[in-house]
Amino acid sequence: MIEKTPDGSLTVFSAKYQQHYHSSHGAQTQAQVVYLQGSQTHLHPSPRVLEVGFGVAMNFLTTLQDAVARNVPLHYLAYEFDPIPVEVLREYTHAHPMFEHSVWQQILQVWGQSFQVTEGQITVEVQVEDVTVADFPSDWATGFYLDGFSIAVNPEVWTPEFCRKVASSMQVGAHLATYSAAGAVRRALQNAGLQVTKHRGLTGKREFVTAEKVAK
Ligand SMILES: C[S@@+](CC[C@H](N)C(=O)[O-])C[C@H]1O[C@@H](n2cnc3c(N)ncnc32)[C@H](O)[C@@H]1O
Known part of the structure; x- marks a missing residue:
C-alpha cells in the first residue's frame, strides 16, 4: 500500500479510487512546489490554508514545516471524509521531519474523527465530512x-458548482493550487471568478494550475 516515489518520499495507493495519493514524480516535491509554493503560502505572514482532502497529511506536514521554520502563525483547515487507518498514517509519516512535532503527535492521538488541535501559533482542524455538503467559511x-x-x-470535487463554493471560501488575493490541469477544471475555476494560470510541470512532466481570487 505504501510505496516510494522518485524523490525518496512515500505515497499510498488507494484501492477504492485505484489511484495514488500523490504525484508519481515525488510526493514531497508535489507538496512543496505545487501546494506550498503554488498557493504562495510559503510567503504569507499568517497563512490560513483550506484543504480538500487531508489524505495522509503530506501537504499539511510540509506546510507545518514551513510555518515552524519561518516562525509564523498557521491555521490549517482540512476536510477528509474517509480517514485512513491511523497505523497507515503513522507508518506513512514516520520518516517526515515533522513526525516528532507535538502538534502531529497530538493529531495521531485523536485521528479518525473531526478535531481541532491548537498549540502556540499553530491551529489544525480536520473535519470528517463530505466537502460537497460541508459549509466552508466565507x-x-x-x-x-x-x-x-x-x-x-x-x-464531485471538480464541478463548476463546487469550484464556486471553493472560490467563496477564499479571501481576495488568495491563491488556490491544484495538480490537475484538466481543461474542465480550469474552466470551472475560471467560471467561479478566479484568475487561472497553468504552470509547466516542475514535478516531472505533469502541469499544474494556480488560481487567484482578484478584487471585482
Ligand atoms: C489525492 S488524496 C489527498 C492527498 C493529501 N492532500 C496529502 O497531502 O496526503 C485525495 C483525498 O481526498 C479525499 N476526498 C475525496 N473526495 C472527498 C469528498 N467528497 N469529501 C471529503 N474528502 C474527499 C479522499 O478520501 C482522499 O483522502
Whole structure:
C-alpha cells in the first residue's frame, strides 16, 4: 500500500479510487512546489490554508514545516471524509521531519474523527465530512489546496458548482493550487471568478494550475 516515489518520499495507493495519493514524480516535491509554493503560502505572514482532502497529511506536514521554520502563525483547515487507518498514517509519516512535532503527535492521538488541535501559533482542524455538503467559511482562506483524486474517479470535487463554493471560501488575493490541469477544471475555476494560470510541470512532466481570487 505504501510505496516510494522518485524523490525518496512515500505515497499510498488507494484501492477504492485505484489511484495514488500523490504525484508519481515525488510526493514531497508535489507538496512543496505545487501546494506550498503554488498557493504562495510559503510567503504569507499568517497563512490560513483550506484543504480538500487531508489524505495522509503530506501537504499539511510540509506546510507545518514551513510555518515552524519561518516562525509564523498557521491555521490549517482540512476536510477528509474517509480517514485512513491511523497505523497507515503513522507508518506513512514516520520518516517526515515533522513526525516528532507535538502538534502531529497530538493529531495521531485523536485521528479518525473531526478535531481541532491548537498549540502556540499553530491551529489544525480536520473535519470528517463530505466537502460537497460541508459549509466552508466565507472569505477565509489565504491559500487553497484542491487535492481530490482525479476528475475521472472523484468528479464531485471538480464541478463548476463546487469550484464556486471553493472560490467563496477564499479571501481576495488568495491563491488556490491544484495538480490537475484538466481543461474542465480550469474552466470551472475560471467560471467561479478566479484568475487561472497553468504552470509547466516542475514535478516531472505533469502541469499544474494556480488560481487567484482578484478584487471585482
Ligand atoms: C489525492 S488524496 C489527498 C492527498 C493529501 N492532500 C496529502 O497531502 O496526503 C485525495 C483525498 O481526498 C479525499 N476526498 C475525496 N473526495 C472527498 C469528498 N467528497 N469529501 C471529503 N474528502 C474527499 C479522499 O478520501 C482522499 O483522502
